[in-house]
Amino acid sequence: MIEFKGVHKWFKKLHVLNNIDLFVKKGEVVVVCGPSGSGKSTLIRTVNSLEPISEGILSVDGVNVSDSKTNINKLRTEVGFVFQQFNLYPHLNVLDNITLAPRKVKGIAKKEAEKFAMELLAKVGMENKKSSHPSQLSGGQQQRVAIARGLAMQPKIMLFDEPTSALDPEMIGEVLKVMKDLASGDITMMVVTHEMGFAREVADRVIFIDQGIIVEEASPEEFFNHPKSDRAQKFLKQVLTPMQSE
């Protein structure tokens, strides 16, 4: 579904992605983790070309993303993206936030789009907030609406860029639950997160990335119980027992 072949990415002189080779199967849930500044956000942002790659080949659903002839807008309709900061549209209510793209991009009629939006809102437990504006919602509620907005285009792939990092602790659970439900379906997911509990429970595979290099790639059991590299061991020690480290 998603294939990186020798992908490099530079921000000026900074080498953010260094020779990435990665294959994500259809329906697979891949969790990407690593220390901050490791390039994990950049990695998933390249998938829908929010960050163009500098070198190599990246194909998504059989389409070459870096090819200038590729219709990126069309590709993006197949890839949902959930941001750390939610990025809901503050001037539109919840329902309009979700139906905007289906109506304007796919040309779906308002009524039909709203009917599907209500199904999605029910899925994320937000059907009673359809007329609210984003500013009236809590962070967790906003993120659940943002997930519904991503799903409204019926994408084949969903990308999550630290979806719970901007949330208050008591709201993380509700968002992770929605993502867990989603993962049990047949959608392909790539998730950048620090929620190791989520990774352990939901991921099919964990990718550990440091300084732009994929250091480790393993099943959750293997990664959490027997990390091979020093860097992954050190990272896990820090995130799993933050109070005792150092």
Add this chain to the structure above:
Amino acid sequence: MESIFDFSVISDNFLQLLIGRYPHGPLGGLALTLILAFISVILSIFGGLILGLLCISRNKFISLPIIAIVNIVRAMPLLMVIFWMFFILPSITGGKIPENTTVICALSIFTSCYISQIVIAGIASIPRGQTEASISTGLTYWQSMRYIILPQGLRNMIPSFVNQFVSLIKDTSLGYIVGVSEITQVAMQINNRTQIHSAEIFIFLAFIYFIICFIFTSLSRWLEKSLSWKKVI
């Protein structure tokens, strides 16, 4: 004691101040001032939006020439732009251009250039995440601009727009220089004829400009409030 001011000169010439010599001659006075201002405001909104969007175009062959023109016009006095239009427009079109058209063109072009800068700043004030979120759902650059960025940005731009349009309303008085019979011109004519009532005439003129601008700013304040989506928290 007799008042030092004698405002009878205003009431005697009130109709002329309002509509000029109409219906026996061309429309003038306050009516013409309002028409000039209204048409120029409308044209500058669209002109400013278009220029602003072209300035931030990713195509350098479009953006660079437009940025150059905008900056040249902004560096000129408005009076000079009016002279330009007065002398250049006829030589381009080959025919005589009515003075009203000259002034509307000059005011619209001049104000559009200033509005374009407000548009650029307004667009820049919207967080990058809004663009990223909208293009991530497959919206094109222009769709994202139209449905997400501009609706939010325009609301932020309203106060600056109003400033610019208040200037524009007052600047219609410069039409006097090319013989447009807007209210300042009419006031000058009455002053030349009556000779002794200059103070009354120009106090009244100031009062008229104040009223127009006051009504305009009040309207925009109301507009700004009614467009607010943050009022419900």
